[in-house]
Amino acid sequence: MARTSVPDVLAAIRGVDFPAGKDRLVTAARAASAPEEVIKVLRGMPSERYANREEVARSVRVDPAADLDHDAAQRIERAREGGRPGLSQHLREEPRTPIQEEFGR
Template sequence: MITAHTSVPEVLAALKDVSYPADRERLVTAARAAGASDEVVRALRGIPAERYAGRDEVARSVRVDPGPEPGRTAAPRAVRARKGGKPGLAQHLWEEPKTPIHEEFDR
């Protein structure tokens, strides 16, 4: 499990010169170029390998403290946090059911 003992403001400070959208590897490279600590780089390596539209998405995805869910990596927890899932709930329980109108649009 990737555990980083840093803070979200430290991570965002290391990414102050990044232009978005950016993927995880670009964020890690930019943080290293800015002289970020190993803990900040470790926190960025723990986010999902996706494209991030801005600093807010990075802030919601970065995992800076060890989670209460042993045996799971930080990346799935970050995805769940960004998409609104609650810890300890199965995915089918935190996805909102489609309304009849949305079902009609999907046809």
């Protein structure tokens, strides 16, 4: 199974003028002959208007291993920034609280 990364997605939408909607991003990626995995990632985003490339980067779901080229501080900062409310975010495990541990939730 092929994997994609945030830089791959951003490269596919390089020529897009923002703000832009999801449909425009998908169309631009197809016009740029982006790989099918990148198109799938863009189609999986919520139908919102994105103000810039950073909002797109925070909204796409990619393989968690795509961050392997970042150091720990960069990954922490990226996780702290999150995305706009209601948008998809990078999948990550959150630590369980002591109460959740005690009750097995």
